[in-house]
Amino acid sequence: MADNADSKVIWMDGELIPFASANVHVLSHSLHYGSAAFEGIRAYETADGRTAIYRAAEHMDRFQRSVRIFGGSIPYTSAELTAATATLIRANGFKSCYIRPLAYIGHETRGLKLPKEPHIHVAIATWNWGKYLGDAAMQKGIKTCIASFRRPDVSSSLPWAKLSGSYLNSIMARREATLGGYDEAILLDQQGYLAEGSGENIFIVEKGNLVTPTTGAILMGITRDAIFTLAKSHGLSVVEQQITRNRLYEADEVFFTGTAAEITPVTSIDGRAIGTGVPGPVTLRLAKSFEQSTRGELSDFNSWLTYV
Ligand SMILES: Cc1ncc(COP(=O)(O)O)c(C=O)c1O
Structure with missing residues (x-):
């Protein structure tokens, strides 16, 4: 199937609906105000040819928490959502795919005042999504810039939740990077410390040790x-710290992590080469372990896989 190929059916409120009919009303609350939550998950073809959803329980639990944080609740358990996803992947015949659960508020609700228990609709879509930051990213690394858009402060945003409305900030940062000729944006937090990419977390490697921003704004x-766990299995230390721009530029290696981006080496920031200007050994070692864990090749981490 071609990259970005759509699936035959989409799961909507408990039913499999043909792709072309999977529509919502133009007055849907979420469309007007961004009052929706979503997840990004991947399923991988494992070494024995079966398909497995990667860390399904963690994703579905975060999905539930994201909805709860704005005052709704998903009318399905995480186990039911995972089972629905497995059914959907089988119905669409994917071996590997990206999975997009979405919880949204329909046209029954108008205006900003939400009812005490807003009616939450749930859809799950799958599609074929190759390398999010380009096929050459693992060999060459990507070019990034520090965006002028910053990750919003915790006093006025809910950074731990994947809320649709919050993503306009990420879209603007990514757009700024793309228009400037870069592959991706890096966002600082409101105090000027490193936060994350527009859709990825970030790690730096300093003298063989991993450092990543603390959990405040990200x-x-x-x-x-997963990288915390895999790094420990390689005997590498991981520290959560506030990271200055200075340290970022001077790091030996920098890489992004994310469901869409997987492990992506960052080899240039604001026109400066990072380290030797090519993906570094620690990044490549962890990227290999990550890939093996998605393929069921690391028995210690097979509990991360849900076979469909
Ligand atoms: C803003 C942002 N940061 C980080 C991530 C990485 O999160 P995860 O590894 O759970 O996909 C994502 C992707 O979901 C994201 O959108």
């Missing part, structure tokens, strides 16, 4: 969490 990424 999305608590599930791939970030």
Whole structure:
């Protein structure tokens, strides 16, 4: 199937709907105000040819928490959502795919005042999505810039939740980077410390040790969490700290983590080469382990896989 190929059916409120009919009303509350939550998950073809959803429980639990934080609740358990996703992947015949659960408020609700228990609709879509930051990213690394758009402050945003409205900030930062000829944006927090990419967490490597921003302004990424565990299995230390721009420029290696971006080496920031200007050994070692964990080749981490 071609990259970006759509699926035959989409799961909507418990039913499999043909792709072309999977529509919502133009007056849907979420469309007007961004009052929706979503997830990004991947399923991978494993070494034995079966398909497995990567860290399904963690993603579905974050999905539930994202909706709860704005005052709704998803009318399905995480286990039910995972089972629905497995059914959907089988119905669409994917071996590997990207999975997009979306919880949204329909046209029953108008205006900003939400009812005490807003009716939450749920859809799950799958599509074929190759390398989010380009096929050459793993060989060459990507070019980034520090965006003028900053990650919003915790006093006026909910950074741990994947809320649709919050993503306009990421879209603007990414757009700024793309228009400037870069592959991706890096956002600082409101105090000027490193936060994350527009849709990725970020790590720096200093003298063989990993350092990543503290959890204040960032999305608590599930791939970030996987890297913590995989790094420890390699005997590498991981520290969460406030990171200055100075340290970022001077790091030996920099890489992004995320469900869409997986592990992506960053080899240039604001026109400056990072380290030797090519993906570094620590990044490549962790990227290999990450890939092996998605393929069921690391028995210690097979509990991260849900076979469909
Ligand atoms: C803003 C942002 N940060 C970080 C991430 C990485 O999170 P995860 O590894 O859970 O996909 C994502 C992607 O979901 C994101 O959108």
